[in-house]
Amino acid sequence: MSDSPELIIEEVERPHLLVVATGMRLFREYILSSIAPQYRIHMFLHAEPSWEKDYIEGWTVLESTLDAEALVVAAKKLNAEQPIDGVLCWDEARILQTAHIAEALGLPGGDVAMIDRCRDKHLTRTALAEKGVPQPESILVDTVEDALVAAEKVGYPAILKPRAMAASLGVVKVNSPEELKENWAFAHDTTVPEAPEYDVKVLVEEFADGYEISIDAAVFHGQVTPFCLARKEIGYPPYAEEIGHFVDAHDPLLVDEHLMQVLVDAHAAIAFTDGVTHTEIMMTADGPKVIEINGRIGGDMIPYLGLQATGADPGLAAAAVACGRAPELVPDRTVAGGVRFFYVDENDTVLDGVEWDESAELPATIDKLVLLMEAGQTTSPPPEGTLWGRIAYATAVAPTLDECRAGLDAAEKALRWSGHVVTEPPKEPAS
Numbered sequence: 001m002s003d004s005p006e007l008i009i010e011e012v013e014r015p016h017l018l019v020v021a022t023g024m025r026l027f028r029e030y031i032l033s034s035i036a037p038q039y040r041i042h043m044f045l046h047a048e049p050s051w052e053k054d055y056i057e058g059w060t061v062l063e064s065t066l067d068a069e070a071l072v073v074a075a076k077k078l079n080a081e082q083p084i085d086g087v088l089c090w091d092e093a094r095i096l097q098t099a100h101i102a103e104a105l106g107l108p109g110g111d112v113a114m115i116d117r118c119r120d121k122h123l124t125r126t127a128l129a130e131k132g133v134p135q136p137e138s139i140l141v142d143t144v145e146d147a148l149v150a151a152e153k154v155g156y157p158a159i160l161k162p163r164a165m166a167a168s169l170g171v172v173k174v175n176s177p178e179e180l181k182e183n184w185a186f187a188h189d190t191t192v193p194e195a196p197e198y199d200v201k202v203l204v205e206e207f208a209d210g211y212e213i214s215i216d217a218a219v220f221h222g223q224v225t226p227f228c229l230a231r232k233e234i235g236y237p238p239y240a241e242e243i244g245h246f247v248d249a250h251d252p253l254l255v256d257e258h259l260m261q262v263l264v265d266a267h268a269a270i271a272f273t274d275g276v277t278h279t280e281i282m283m284t285a286d287g288p289k290v291i292e293i294n295g296r297i298g299g300d301m302i303p304y305l306g307l308q309a310t311g312a313d314p315g316l317a318a319a320a321v322a323c324g325r326a327p328e329l330v331p332d333r334t335v336a337g338g339v340r341f342f343y344v345d346e347n348d349t350v351l352d353g354v355e356w357d358e359s360a361e362l363p364a365t366i367d368k369l370v371l372l373m374e375a376g377q378t379t380s381p382p383p384e385g386t387l388w389g390r391i392a393y394a395t396a397v398a399p400t401l402d403e404c405r406a407g408l409d410a411a412e413k414a415l416r417w418s419g420h421v422v423t424e425p426p427k428e429p430a431s
Contacts, residue, residue, distance in 0.1 A: 014038060014039055015040070015319075016083060017040065017042070017084075017085060017322065018043075018044065018075060018078065018088070019089065020091070020094050020098045021043075021046075021094050022043070022052055023090060026370050027300075030304050030315070031090065032056075033055060034316055035318075036056070041055060042057065042060070043059045045061055046061065046062060058082075060078065066093065066094065072101055075087070075101045085107075086107055087107055092294065092296060095115055096112065096116060096119050098115075099115040107324070108321060108322060108323070108324045109275040111271075111274075114271055115275075118294055119164075120163065121163050131269035133266050133290055134262060134287060134290065135289050135290045137153075137205065142202075144184040147202065151174070151177070154204060155207075157175045158207055159173055159174075159207055160183060160184070160186070160187035160205075161187065161204075163203055170186060171187070172239050172240070173237065173239075187202050210283045210289075214278055214279065215229050216230075216298045216302065217276070218276055218317040218321050219275055220325075220327060221274065222268075226263065227306060227310075227312045228247060228306025228312070229306075230305065233245065235382070239383045241382040243340065244339055244341060245300055245302050246401055247302065247308075247309045247310075247336065247337045249335055250334060258288065262281070262290065263281070266290045270293060275295060275321055275322070277295060277296070278294040278298035279294070297314055297315075305339060305395065305397075308335070308397045309334075311332035336403075336404050337396065338405065339408075340408040341392075341393045342390065342415055343381040343389055343390060344381055344385075344389070344419060346421050347385075348421055348422040350377070350378050351375050351376065351419045353417065354371055354392065354416070354418075355415075356414050356415060360413065360414035362411065363403075363406065365406070367396055369392075369394050372391055373391045373392070379391060394412070394415075
């Protein structure tokens with residue numbers, strides 16, 4: 001019976017969680033599917049929900065989910081009708097606005113300055129430097145002339161990095177003053193429509209030689225609990241396109257006390273107390289150096305790989321700390337997971353077709369085969385097609401990393417695409 005005491009108790013005990021936006025279904029649905037059974041989800045969106053309706057109990061359509069003031073007004077109205085226990089966002093462009101909501105309602109994560117110290121890479125660097133957390137030397141610059149002076153100070157090779165971006169957008173390695181001049185516009189002008197604007201936009205940073213990892217962690221009352229460690233696969237040098245990631249439940253870095261102390265110290269330095277973070281760290285010959293701390297759950301399917309590799313659920317951890325609850329992160333398996341992204345070969349390629357070869361004999365380790373584009377769309381490889389140039393991705397789950405790689409190799413061979421390059425028509429001769 002629908003009014004049985006058991007069901008009534010269960011409904012009362014499910015916290016009411018406000019989620020701001022969703023991100024792309026092919027990358028974020030797994031989070032909602034984890035959260036929905038244990039939370040009553042209300043969502044703020046800029047358009048009517050579609051696939052989200054399978055997971056949410058209510059929604060509000062707003063003109064924009066980027067307007068912090070409008071979001072706060074809508075949240076206060078919702079809270080008066082149905083008290084909100086927590087607010088959550090995993091979209092980089094909206095995490096600061098979400099902090100404004102939490103602050104207005106007195107909820108965990110309601111510290112706008114804390115989130116801004118993650119969002120603004122210069123503020124991150126400043127806070128880490130003040131506490132002596134190991135990181136590359138970083139200098140904020142306004143002009144290419146300033147950048148040349150800064151690069152001489154940090155030494156070549158150097159890294160040019162936008163202050164406001166994420167996912168390695170606009171990041172480039174330069175080996176000389178000439179290369180710096182050639183790549184200045186790439187770092188200075190790369191943007192996305194929803195990114196914040198700063199008067200001074202670029203960081204010149206010391207090149208940290210090594211391999212890069214990311215660690216997703218749930219933070220509850222200042223206690224940092226890592227739940228996913230991934231090793232990045234970087235391609236398209238000198239750019240830093242993230243072409244894949246691997247998560248291994250047996251990774252020895254998970255028990256590296258020095259690395260974990262650096263992670264804790266970094267969170268303390270930026271005074272991050274409640275929420276979920278995605279921290280990127282370069283493992284160098286001199287030890288771990290913090291690259292950045294993002295105030296949200298990781299992207300690129302990384303937390304999903306962690307879920308598959310360990311059983312520790314990232315969505316439930318994020319929802320718990322958003323509602324002021326200690327996260328329950330109990331691994332129940334020890335395997336490995338990997339993701340690989342695929343691109344076209346030339347700029348301005350119009351796809352004539354893209355599909356997975358159904359006749360290919362793929363290993364059982366293949367987990368997902370996902371198409372991100374379809375015939376008729378135009379795309380480019382990095383750097384022009386950074387992040388949004390991907391045409392497909394595959395994930396694999398296996399007992400070992402080697403088996404994961406073999407599975408992804410097989411998936412790559414099974415991807416079939418064709419296209420033609422768009423060429424500009426010849427210009428009419430001047431009369």
